[in-house]
Amino acid sequence: MKKDIHPTLNDVTARCACGASFSTRSTVNDLHVTICSKCHPFYTGDQKYVDTAGRIEKFKKKYANNKA
Numbered sequence: 001m002k003k004d005i006h007p008t009l010n011d012v013t014a015r016c017a018c019g020a021s022f023s024t025r026s027t028v029n030d031l032h033v034t035i036c037s038k039c040h041p042f043y044t045g046d047q048k049y050v051d052t053a054g055r056i057e058k059f060k061k062k063y064a065n066n067k068a
Contacts, residue, residue: 007027016036
């Protein structure tokens with residue numbers, strides 16, 4: 001391997017938007033994430049719909065008569 005071309009790997013604390021934090025390693029010094037395993041619906045089991053402009057209702061209305 002070539003010397004002095006790889007970035008340094010630092011121990012950092014990643015902070016989530018939900019308030020949780022965890023330790024990891026990264027090349028950046030400060031990590032902020034929007035979603036983590038404590039608030040992600042796949043891990044929590046909660047199902048959240050972020051519906052902007054009625055997209056879910058529009059989809060249901062469009063395919064309501066389409067019975068396959």
